[in-house]
Amino acid sequence: MAPVPVSNSFEVRAQNGLRKREVARFLKVLKEKKEKILDCLRQPMECIGVHGDPNDHSSVQTDREFENCNRRRQSAQMRDIDSAIARISAGEFGICHGDTPEFRMENEDCTGLIELSILKTSPVARLCSHCTRELKERTQSSGKRKPAEPQLPIDG
């Protein structure tokens, strides 16, 4: 499962309330994270370390499961990073995706832009703080980790 190649040769420009310098910094952080994960994927065993209990006969199995889990998480992170870099390239970095078919939120508090503080914490973020809260509430009320679904209002 090779990560989607993202062109590294594009011009960074100001977009969606972010200054060019800020966008460039996010791009740098994303590329560094990507490099780190690539390094890790190249040398999986060294990154995993020892996680098994020597008294536990299933420790080898556990290590392997941990590795798979770790690798799956790393490829998921790679996808997130690549898609964030692609958004920078397309000039769409910092736009909230709350109203896209993936999340389908009609959040009237959504300003359409992701706050800088959120991007600083997580440059791969795709939702503004209002939509993040909305999604969390929705996930909790449905009781399961389900993908976003349209819901009819129950009020009244």
Ligand SMILES: [Zn+2]
């Ligand atoms: Zn939003």
